[in-house]
Amino acid sequence: MKNKQDLHDELNEQAPWLNEFRHKDSGHQVPDGYFESVEESVFRQLEAIGATRRPPVPKKQRPSLWQALQSLWQPRVALAFAGVLTVVLAAWWFLGKPETDARVAHITAEDAESYLRDNLMELEPEQFAAVLPAEQAPVLLLETTGDNARMDSLRLSPKDLEHLLRDLSDEELDQLIL
Amino acid sequence: MQKTNKPASDEQILNLLRADGTFERGFRLLMSTYKERLYWHIRRMVAVHEDADDVLQNTFVKIYRGVLQFEEKSKLYTWLYRIATNEAISFLQSRNRHSSSSLDNGDGVLAGRLRADSWFDGDAVQRQLQEAIARLPDKQRAVFNLRYYDEMPYEEMSRVLDTSVGALKASFHHAAKKIETHFREADQY
Numbered sequence: 001m002k003n004k005q006d007l008h009d010e011l012n013e014q015a016p017w018l019n020e021f022r023h024k025d026s027g028h029q030v031p032d033g034y035f036e037s038v039e040e041s042v043f044r045q046l047e048a049i050g051a052t053r054r055p056p057v058p059k060k061q062r063p064s065l066w067q068a069l070q071s072l073w074q075p076r077v078a079l080a081f082a083g084v085l086t087v088v089l090a091a092w093w094f095l096g097k098p099e100t101d102a103r104v105a106h107i108t109a110e111d112a113e114s115y116l117r118d119n120l121m122e123l124e125p126e127q128f129a130a131v132l133p134a135e136q137a138p139v140l141l142l143e144t145t146g147d148n149a150r151m152d153s154l155r156l157s158p159k160d161l162e163h164l165l166r167d168l169s170d171e172e173l174d175q176l177i178l
Numbered sequence: 179m180q181k182t183n184k185p186a187s188d189e190q191i192l193n194l195l196r197a198d199g200t201f202e203r204g205f206r207l208l209m210s211t212y213k214e215r216l217y218w219h220i221r222r223m224v225a226v227h228e229d230a231d232d233v234l235q236n237t238f239v240k241i242y243r244g245v246l247q248f249e250e251k252s253k254l255y256t257w258l259y260r261i262a263t264n265e266a267i268s269f270l271q272s273r274n275r276h277s278s279s280s281l282d283n284g285d286g287v288l289a290g291r292l293r294a295d296s297w298f299d300g301d302a303v304q305r306q307l308q309e310a311i312a313r314l315p316d317k318q319r320a321v322f323n324l325r326y327y328d329e330m331p332y333e334e335m336s337r338v339l340d341t342s343v344g345a346l347k348a349s350f351h352h353a354a355k356k357i358e359t360h361f362r363e364a365d366q367y
Contacts, residue, residue, distance in 0.1 A: 007329055010350075014355070015354035015355070021303070021304075024304065026307075027298055027299060027300015027301070027304035028227075028297065030217075031227070034231075035213060038209060038213045038238075042238040042239065045239060046239060049239070051239065051242065055243050055246055
């Protein structure tokens with residue numbers, strides 16, 4: 001509707017007399033029944049040129065191996081590739097860990113305790129210390145002397161723990177664990 | 179084939195064309211939806227019914243072969259008009275190359291053919307207008323017809339003719355002035 005008005009205004013401005021003929025028939029005629037026969041005429045022509053089968057759907061050409069490799073040299077592609085590789089390696093690393101855990105998952109707490117008890121003398125103090133990360137180092141409660149007896153806590157580093165364990169006798173160590 | 183009077187949408191047509199086993203139905207629906215509009219556009223370009231019929235058929239053959247490559251970057255009818263316009267202009271250029279200059283008595287070959295067309299029964303004013311339009315250069319005639327008869331917006335026309343909106347407006351303005359001049363001159367004789 002707006003376009004009709006635009007055209008009307010445009011013609012009024014440029015060639016007002018053309019507006020007068022606009023709704024008039026152009027004078028062109030077609031033979032009776034012409035439009036009803038168009039489809040069949042087109043199909044006859046398609047048949048004559050052997051094109052009546054459904055035209056093939058255009059396929060996108062696959063790039064050659066060399067073209068595919070060349071595209072990897074594009075900085076954006078290389079960056080994306082590096083990013084994906086990092087994610088895959090990280091996933092492999094982290095997902096690899098549960099596998100190790102899975103291998104020991106069937107060992108119960110009782111089994112572990114029994115193992116430690118049987119092999120207590122075989123274990124080195126640093127082996128105890130090494131398995132404990134610094135932030136999980138045991139808090140050793142020290143009894144302070146004096147009238148206002150109180151308990152202070154001291155967080156031990158693995159190194160400190162190693163020294164302490166080394167200084168313990170086998171009996172003391174046995175008592176501590178059991 | 180649709181029995182209803184409601185025109186098929188482009189989406190319906192394209193879905194049928196693209197689905198397995200319904201391509202021919204889709205193509206028939208496309209033809210029945212657009213044949214008259216395309217015919218009249220072509221007829222105004224080439225003037226004579228027999229030529230318009232040939233060009234329309236060639237247009238539909240081109241559409242048949244290429245419609246599955248239509249990527250919907252424009253409206254379907256824009257794409258169809260583009261093919262029809264190109265086909266009509268190619269036809270006219272080819273005929274002008276092969277026609278003898280003796281057939282052109284100064285009125286223009288197309289205007290001469292229009293006078294000989296048995297499928298034209300307009301009055302004197304209609305004939306004069308059609309002859310004035312027939313004298314326009316091919317592309318300018320397409321611009322004038324698409325705007326004047328099909329009332330196509332310039333933005334749409336720009337996609338059909340691959341020409342800027344500004345150039346199309348200027349072309350339409352010049353075409354209207356030429357037609358006006360033709361009428362004024364004809365009145366003097």
